[in-house]
Each structure stands twice: as C-alpha cells, then as structure tokens.
Amino acid sequence: MATDKEIDSHSGTETTGHEWDGIKELNTPLPRWWLTIFYACIAFAVGYWILMPAWPLANGYTHGLLGYHQRDAVMADIGKLQSFRAGEAAGLDKDSLEQIVASPKLLQFAEAEGKSVFGDNCAPCHGSGAQGSRGFPNLNDDDWLWGGKLEDIQHTITVGVRSTSPDTRQSQMPAWGRDHMLTPAQINDLTEYVVHLSHRPADAAAVQRATKLFADNCAPCHGPEGKGSQQFGAPNLTDNIWLYGPTRADIHDQIWNGHGGVMPTWGGRLSPETIKALAVYVHSLGGGQ
Amino acid sequence: MDSVTEHAKPHQHNEHEGHAAEGVQRSDATATNSASQRSFYKSRVAIYPKLVHGTYRRLKWLVMIVTLGIYYITPWIRWYRGPGMPDQAVLVDFAHERFYFFFIELWPQEVYYITGLLILAALGIFLASAVLGRVWCGYACPQTVWTDLYVAVERWVEGDRAARMRLAAEPMSFGKLRKRLTKHFIWLLIAFATGGALVFYCADAPTLLHDLVTGNAGTFAYAFIGILTFTTYSLAGLMREQVCTYMCPWPRIQAALIDHETLSVLYRSDRGEPRGPHKKGQPWEGRGHCIDCNQCVAACPMGIDIRDGAQLECINCALCIDACDEVMEKVGLPKRLIAYDTGDNIERRLAGQKPRYRIVRARTLLYAVLLSAIGLFMLYALDTRATMGLDVLRDRNPTFIALSDGSVRNGYTLKLMNHADHARELILTIEDLRHPAMTAIGLEDAENVSSVPVEVGPDTVYPLRVLVTLPPSAIHSRSMDMEFIMKDPKTGEESEVHTVFLSGDLQQ
Known part of the structure; x- marks a missing residue:
C-alpha cells in the first residue's frame, strides 16, 4: 500500500502514503519556527528537571541542584515584609492606644492591619462592614453595651463576652417568661413599658401597671430610667437601637427568653498588638467614643 | 536563501x-x-538595494538624522518644574502615575488628552496621506528609518548591491564570517541603543543610565531593553x-x-x-x-x-x-x-x-477642517483644564448607620486632587441637605462641622473619609440627593460632585 516518498503531483509535496477513497494525505512539514520553539522547550524542560524540584519519588521528590524551595521563598518574602513594617509594628507594641491614634502614620498602619484582621476573625458575626445583624452588635453606631472608648473596645476583644476567659464580660438577661419568673400578663405590660421608654406610643394603663414591675425587676441592671449601664453590659432601652429587634413582638420575645450572645475571648488567640490594631480600627468606624 | x-559590473x-x-x-x-x-x-x-545619489536620498538621510535625533535626545532634555518635581521634559512616570510633556503634566484621570492626541495624529496622517500619499511609510515610519540605517550598515560592511550578492553566493570563509559577524554585531549594538533609549523615557534618564551601568536598575528596565533589542534587530535587520x-x-x-x-x-x-x-x-x-x-x-x-x-x-x-x-x-x-x-x-x-495639481479637494478639506477643529478644541481644553478635582465614593457596606438618637450617618471616601504645583487649602461643604454635620476622620477640629478646610499638598491626591450625620427632622426620604462642594477660596475654583444620602426604612 504505502510506497516510500510518494510525491503528490499537484502540490509537489511528499505524501504520508495514507489513502482514503482516493484522497491522499500530504506530509506537510511543521513550520521551522514552531519546531525550533518545540525543541527549545524540551531543552528548557531538561534543564529545569536538573536545576529545580521536579520529579515525585516514592519518599519525596528530586530537589534539583539550585535547592530552590517555595516555602523558603515565602518565608523570605514574609521576613522582608516584617522588617519593612518593623518600625510601625514596634510602635504598635509599645505605644498606648492614645499615642497610636495621635500619630497619623501609626494610625494608618493600625487601621490597615485592623481591617484585615477584622475581615478574618470578626466579619463572620459582625459582618464585613461591621454592620452587625440581629443578635450581633453593629460596631459602626454610637450605642455600646460595654463601652466605646479605645480601652473598653480593647478589653472587650481581649476577654470576650460570656466566654471562656475568667475575666470575661459577663451579663445575663433572665428568661422572665420561660423560667416562670413573671406571668404572661406582666410580660405584656413590661413590653408596653419598654415601648413607652423609647418614646413611642404605648398603652398607658399597661405602662402604669408595669412601672413598679420595671423598678423591681429591671432597674437594677437597666437603671431606673432604662438608660442601661455599660458596667453590667445592660443595653439602653430609651434609644433607637435594638440588638434583638425594635417591634413589640421582638421586645416581648427578648423579655420572655432573655437572649444573650457569646463573643469569643481573643486574648491568647490574637497577639496584644493585633488586638490594639483591631480596637483602633473598630473605634475608627465612626462610633468610637 | x-x-x-x-552579475553587475559596477564600473564598466x-x-x-x-x-x-x-x-x-x-x-x-x-x-x-x-x-x-x-x-x-x-x-x-x-x-540587495543599491545605493543611489540624489535629492531624495539626501532628504532621507536628513529625515533619518532628525528622527533618530529626536528619539535619542528627547529624554535628555531638562525642564525645570519646581522643587521636588522631575526635571525631565518628556517623562512617562509609571511609578508615580504621571505623564510629563514640557509644560504639560497629565494624570491617569486625564488620559482622554492622550486619546485626543492620538485622534490628532490619526487625522494628521490621513491628511498627509491624502496630499502626499505614503509619505509616512517612506520617510518617517520607524520601520523605514531603522531598516534604512541597517541597510546602510550592511552596505558599509559588505559593500554595495553587487558585492553583497557575491558575498552571499560565496561559500563560508574566514573573510565572509568576519564580515557577517561585524554586520550583526553593529546591528545588535544599534538595537541595544534603541531599546536602551526607550527606557529613558520612563525614568529620570541620568539616574537610570547610572543605574543601568552599575547594574542597579530594575528588572523591567533590563527586560524592556532586551525586548526592544530583539524586536529592532529582527524587524529592521532580518525581516525588513x-x-x-x-x-x-x-x-x-x-x-x-x-x-x-x-x-x-x-x-x-x-x-x-x-x-x-x-x-x-x-x-x-x-x-x-x-x-x-x-x-x-x-x-x-x-x-x-x-x-x-x-x-x-x-x-x-x-x-x-x-x-x-x-x-x-x-x-x-x-x-x-x-x-x-x-x-x-x-x-x-x-x-x-x-497636468494639474489640486491640493484642495473635498477629502483634504475635510481632514484639514477636522484636524484644526479638534486641535483647537484640545488647546481650549488644555488651557481651561481644572487645576483640582474631587471624587466621591460612598460607603456600600453598610450603606447607612442608625444612631442612638435617631439620626442617621453615611460614610464617604473622598479623593481631593490638587494638580497645582503648590499646596492649597480647599474648603469642603455639602449642599442640598438640611443641617448636615460632617466629621472628617484624621483631621483636627473636624467633628460635626458644616465645612471642613483641608490642606492638600502640591500635585497630590488626598484621600479623606468623611462621615455625614443628619438629624431625624432632616430626613424625608430613603435616598436624598446631595452635593459635595470643594472650593478654593483664593481662586474661587469649585468642584462639585453629586451623590446620595441613604437612610433606608428607619421610621419604625
């Protein structure tokens, strides 16, 4: 069938000798530039095998003559970055929060680091913009359960809320209804009273009935005027911001069940400098006091 | 091949x-x-183009000297712009995102001037083509200029047409190898100088030359010299x-x-x-x-x-x-x-x-009118160019913040741009909102004020985060139009940027 070097009469090109229904395949050579690059790639690959880590072996891999190691390269890069940042990092370590905020360079550094750390650790609950959601406080506003000063924020991050640290911020809203401490009627009256506290129209008779109830049961933490106390982590009931929702149903639910979230203890997980940066960042969001 | x-016989x-x-x-x-x-x-x-003598050969030598001269000398021209500013007349400063051309300084935001320049160049070459045919190709195109130069080198080393053809037909010998090597070496030198000159447009030329010679220039500089050496050598020497x-x-x-x-x-x-x-x-x-x-x-x-x-x-x-x-x-x-x-x-x-020669034809007239119209417009635009600018990015996450007293806060990141060569105090105010209170983060005495003075350095963009708070009484809609106004009290120049103030469903 196949004869050596058959030349196609029309194009003058050698054929491969393959024939299908009278059509013969031409043996068109590959372009020289293509072949050159192809062989150059092979030559490069051989050099690469010898110089660089390349072949997997049963226990490891060939290391290559240059001894290149990707992890070393990363560590070197990180080392470079750390030495580049050394000045600011040292400032973050030894300066007080007030000093950091007063120095534009340190402030910028702390905010940038804080933002990045916030995204990794805090955003899952507080949201990527620190806007919070139901049960997770919004950190942009001016309403603070445990205080909005730099030191307060730093302390809250370090010890957490209702968490594992022995010094953790601790408060517990009782489940007045679920635990049968108050009757359903009393809780309805208290709900009206809280609505009234936040300057909204409420059932006057119920408010009247609940006045003593509030003074006896709620005022110890929330204060006689319902303005809350950052010492106990008791929220201000007279303002516009509600962690568990502003409606009557929300308020009723909260009195009945006494929800309280948990914030982890970050001291020990994050370095003190990182927590400083986080505190500066959260403080800079606009609500810091 | x-x-x-x-078999030309030159002198008989x-x-x-x-x-x-x-x-x-x-x-x-x-x-x-x-x-x-x-x-x-x-x-x-x-x-193997043969050497000719005459008017056009002389003209082409002249054009070659002028165009190559412009190319090699331009980056070395100095132009004083003031302290702290680069003193290179033509500089594409990638690192600092500036383009300098004698008295003009362009920012990346003003890249439309480059577009205008390209349109002008296109129309110019249209007009030249309509009047004088392929005058660009024949005289000014870099491919032509460099090829001409390379052919001149080839002729200098190997002789004119007939000698070159004889040399090509000869079997390889020491003499042929020497000539070939000399030619390619000079070609590569020219190519290297071509690539070397280009990088001077992108950095301070004297500094870069020193860095290049001492081996301290950036990888990019060396890479671009390498790329241009290769393209010049292959395009002008081998591909022609x-x-x-x-x-x-x-x-x-x-x-x-x-x-x-x-x-x-x-x-x-x-x-x-x-x-x-x-x-x-x-x-x-x-x-x-x-x-x-x-x-x-x-x-x-x-x-x-x-x-x-x-x-x-x-x-x-x-x-x-x-x-x-x-x-x-x-x-x-x-x-x-x-x-x-x-x-x-x-x-x-x-x-x-x-025979008749009509330079004024519908086609040339159209190109000429377009060219001068766009040219004049560009000059006007350049002359009345704003010396400052303001960009506003409003916070999207969160879009607004409810505060404890019922007021609402929105956050904005502002970019205050000062194109001037001196520092300026710019006053920031808000229009179209009732009782807005501005807090500029990082500025002294800028908490809940109605106007913020900002000192912006020469030739810089000053990023500023501004929080705007509105009392409940001023909020009448979920989204309210507002304007940031930036004003230079000295010159009266003003920049105005429209944005919105969002408050969502607050009325609970």
Whole structure:
C-alpha cells in the first residue's frame, strides 16, 4: 500500500502514503519556527528537571541542584515584609492606644492591619462592614453595651463576652417568661413599658401597671430610667437601637427568653498588638467614643 | 536563501548591450517581492538595494538624522518644574502615575488628552496621506528609518548591491564570517541603543543610565531593553520589507485614504512607454524614454518594480526617483521619468491635457477642517483644564448607620486632587441637605462641622473619609440627593460632585 516518498503531483509535496477513497494525505512539514520553539522547550524542560524540584519519588521528590524551595521563598518574602513594617509594628507594641491614634502614620498602619484582621476573625458575626445583624452588635453606631472608648473596645476583644476567659464580660438577661419568673400578663405590660421608654406610643394603663414591675425587676441592671449601664453590659432601652429587634413582638420575645450572645475571648488567640490594631480600627468606624 | 540573479559590473559597460550611453549600467534585477513574483510557499528572497545619489536620498538621510535625533535626545532634555518635581521634559512616570510633556503634566484621570492626541495624529496622517500619499511609510515610519540605517550598515560592511550578492553566493570563509559577524554585531549594538533609549523615557534618564551601568536598575528596565533589542534587530535587520508587506495594516488602510489626485511615487508611463534598451545615438522618436535598465528595481528596498504601477508593497521611499534621475541625466533626457505625480495627471497627459495639481479637494478639506477643529478644541481644553478635582465614593457596606438618637450617618471616601504645583487649602461643604454635620476622620477640629478646610499638598491626591450625620427632622426620604462642594477660596475654583444620602426604612 504505502510506497516510500510518494510525491503528490499537484502540490509537489511528499505524501504520508495514507489513502482514503482516493484522497491522499500530504506530509506537510511543521513550520521551522514552531519546531525550533518545540525543541527549545524540551531543552528548557531538561534543564529545569536538573536545576529545580521536579520529579515525585516514592519518599519525596528530586530537589534539583539550585535547592530552590517555595516555602523558603515565602518565608523570605514574609521576613522582608516584617522588617519593612518593623518600625510601625514596634510602635504598635509599645505605644498606648492614645499615642497610636495621635500619630497619623501609626494610625494608618493600625487601621490597615485592623481591617484585615477584622475581615478574618470578626466579619463572620459582625459582618464585613461591621454592620452587625440581629443578635450581633453593629460596631459602626454610637450605642455600646460595654463601652466605646479605645480601652473598653480593647478589653472587650481581649476577654470576650460570656466566654471562656475568667475575666470575661459577663451579663445575663433572665428568661422572665420561660423560667416562670413573671406571668404572661406582666410580660405584656413590661413590653408596653419598654415601648413607652423609647418614646413611642404605648398603652398607658399597661405602662402604669408595669412601672413598679420595671423598678423591681429591671432597674437594677437597666437603671431606673432604662438608660442601661455599660458596667453590667445592660443595653439602653430609651434609644433607637435594638440588638434583638425594635417591634413589640421582638421586645416581648427578648423579655420572655432573655437572649444573650457569646463573643469569643481573643486574648491568647490574637497577639496584644493585633488586638490594639483591631480596637483602633473598630473605634475608627465612626462610633468610637 | 540567497539566489544570485545578476552579475553587475559596477564600473564598466555591460558587454552584451553594446553601446548604451556613457556610464549607464544595466541590471537584471527582478522585482522579487512584487505580488506577481512572490509565493506564499516560498522562503524569502533576499533583497540587495543599491545605493543611489540624489535629492531624495539626501532628504532621507536628513529625515533619518532628525528622527533618530529626536528619539535619542528627547529624554535628555531638562525642564525645570519646581522643587521636588522631575526635571525631565518628556517623562512617562509609571511609578508615580504621571505623564510629563514640557509644560504639560497629565494624570491617569486625564488620559482622554492622550486619546485626543492620538485622534490628532490619526487625522494628521490621513491628511498627509491624502496630499502626499505614503509619505509616512517612506520617510518617517520607524520601520523605514531603522531598516534604512541597517541597510546602510550592511552596505558599509559588505559593500554595495553587487558585492553583497557575491558575498552571499560565496561559500563560508574566514573573510565572509568576519564580515557577517561585524554586520550583526553593529546591528545588535544599534538595537541595544534603541531599546536602551526607550527606557529613558520612563525614568529620570541620568539616574537610570547610572543605574543601568552599575547594574542597579530594575528588572523591567533590563527586560524592556532586551525586548526592544530583539524586536529592532529582527524587524529592521532580518525581516525588513516583510514587515510592511505582511505584518503592517497601514498599507491596507492607506489604500482607502489615497485617491487619483494624491501625489505618489509613480512611473510616468505616458512618457516611458514603450520601453526598451537604447543604444547611444539612436533616435528617441517612436519609443518611450524608459531604457529598461532596471536601476529602479535594483535600488528598491522593497524588491518591487515601480513600473508595475502603484502597489501595496511600495512604501513611496522615492529612491527609485534618484536611481532613474541618474540614468536620465546620462542619456541626456529630462529627469523625473519616475516622479511624485498623480494617477490623474498620467491619464491627462495621455489624453493631451495639461497636468494639474489640486491640493484642495473635498477629502483634504475635510481632514484639514477636522484636524484644526479638534486641535483647537484640545488647546481650549488644555488651557481651561481644572487645576483640582474631587471624587466621591460612598460607603456600600453598610450603606447607612442608625444612631442612638435617631439620626442617621453615611460614610464617604473622598479623593481631593490638587494638580497645582503648590499646596492649597480647599474648603469642603455639602449642599442640598438640611443641617448636615460632617466629621472628617484624621483631621483636627473636624467633628460635626458644616465645612471642613483641608490642606492638600502640591500635585497630590488626598484621600479623606468623611462621615455625614443628619438629624431625624432632616430626613424625608430613603435616598436624598446631595452635593459635595470643594472650593478654593483664593481662586474661587469649585468642584462639585453629586451623590446620595441613604437612610433606608428607619421610621419604625
């Protein structure tokens, strides 16, 4: 069938000798530039095998003559970055929060680091913009359960809320209804009273009935005027911001069940400098006091 | 592959042709790159353009010196802009995102000036093409200039056309190797200098030169020198006419810009035909003036025959005009059998009419009007260019913050741009909102104020985060239009940016 070097009469090109229904395949050579690059790639690959880590072996891999190691390269890069940042990092370590905020360079550094750390650790609950959601406080506003000063924020991050640290911020809203401490009627009256506290129209008779109830049961933490106390982590009931929702149903639910979230203890997980940066960042969001 | 098709004898009469006029040589050069001769399936046939002397050769040397001079010298021109500013007249400063051109300084935000400049350049070349044909290709295109330079080097090392062809046909020897190596070495040097000069446009030239020599320049600088060395060497040294014939789109586009009355390098067939060899003393009656000596083909760097008429491969370099003029002078005929002429004129002369040259035509008029209109608009835009600018990015996450007293806060990141060469105090205010309170993060005494003075340094962008708080009484809609106003109290210049204040469903 196949004869050596058959030349196609029309194009003058050698054929491969393959024939299908009278059509013969031409043996068109590959372009020289293509072949050159192809062989150059092979030559490069051989050099690469010898110089660089390349072949997997049963226990490891060939290391290559240059001894290149990707992890070393990363560590070197990180080392470079750390030495580049050394000045600011040292400032973050030894300066007080007030000093950091007063120095534009340190402030910028702390905010940038804080933002990045916030995204990794805090955003899952507080949201990527620190806007919070139901049960997770919004950190942009001016309403603070445990205080909005730099030191307060730093302390809250370090010890957490209702968490594992022995010094953790601790408060517990009782489940007045679920635990049968108050009757359903009393809780309805208290709900009206809280609505009234936040300057909204409420059932006057119920408010009247609940006045003593509030003074006896709620005022110890929330204060006689319902303005809350950052010492106990008791929220201000007279303002516009509600962690568990502003409606009557929300308020009723909260009195009945006494929800309280948990914030982890970050001291020990994050370095003190990182927590400083986080505190500066959260403080800079606009609500810091 | 080099194929020798002629045996030129530079300083003697061609024996077979007998008695042509004194000094006239005949060449059996073929137009290897003309459309009828070349095949896509054939390797390139080398072209050995012969040196000519004359008006256009001199003009081309001059253009080469001027264009190369501009290219090499420009980055070294100094231009004082004030302390702390680069003093290089033309500088593309990628690191600091600035483009300097003598008294003009452009920011990336003003890249439309570059667009305008490109439109002007395009219209300029349209106009030039409509009037003078492929004058860009023939004189000013870098491919032409560098190829011309490379051919000159080749001629200097290896000799003129005939010597080069003989050398190509010779088997490799020490002498041939030496010549070839010398040629390629000089080519590479030129290529290196070309690449080397380009990087000077992108950094302070004296500093970069020092860094380059001491090995301290950035990888990019070396990489770009390498790339340009390679492209210059291969495009001007090895590929030459193939770049114009196969790679460049401009010849194709140009065909649409040229008409019957465009001046182009043309063979005056009305005078030249019928052509044929001419012996000294023979009468000129009853024949054309072209003596078919092929000198125009031998001189052509594109490897074509101009007598085939206007063609895509012809770059209008006009060297064939000089080649033909030399011959015409020797045979005692008027010069310019090949000349800048129009297709229209050739037809008119054949029809017995007077030739005419109309530069003002609908096409040239349109290009000229567009060119001057856009040019004037650009000048106006440049002259009245704002010396400051304001960009506003409103916070999207969260879009708004409810505060404990019922007021609402929105956050904005502002970019205050000062194009001037001195620091300025700019006053920031808000319009279209009732009782807005601004807090500028990081500025002293800028908490809940109605106007914020900001000191912006020379030639800088100042990023500023501004929180705007509205009392409940001022909020009447989920989304309210507002304007940030930035004003320079000294000059009265003002920038205004529209944005919105969002409050969502707060009324609970």
